[in-house]
Amino acid sequence: MAENAISKQCVVIGGSAGGLPGIIYILEQLCPDFPTPIVIVLHRRNDRDSTLTALLSHKTTLLVKEAEDKDVITPGIVYLAPADYHLLIEKNYSFSLDHSEKVQFSRPSIDVTMQTAAEAYGSGLITILLSGANADGTAGLEATRHNGGISIVQDPAEAFAPFMPQSAIDQLVTDHTMNMAGIVTLLYRLLVGPVTHQ
16 A cells, blocks of 8 residues: 555544453454554553554554654554544544543543544544443444444443443444454455455
8 A cells, every 4th residue: 555545444443441452352353455544542541652552563464653643544554542642533634633631531532533533534434442431432433423434332241341332332323233253354344355364
């Protein structure tokens, strides 16, 4: 894929307590030529070390990097929302960082990233909400559906902290409720074609 190529599709994955194993599982299954940029918003401590980026880099053949202000969102890259900033997606398919008040007690906020992504990508957006202990992400999934995208939640029965996916289910903003294996299979069906992962 050419450097700085623009994709009109995007996957945004949000998670909090217990969400990291699900993110790792997804990344481990992705093929080297996975065609769609992935944006990960994970509630984490307010530090700026590269530990999480390094960890995720070891789980996939795709490039993993912390999103930076004005970065153009490029296929073949996994972007990680930086600690203590909201990550916004602009309509020109670039990032902007914001240090405004926390949303749902969180910064970065899953809702903020998903809502802005929904406005930018419309029907080209897939949002995935994983394990977590608050309601962050529910409004983001609602925005996804409102703009024609696809919303997916991890089966609460499988989640370490079921409150976050269950909140989205209770608000009727989900298109699919699936275990992690099902989520990966659906991503391949929607974005790649015949399933070739393990």
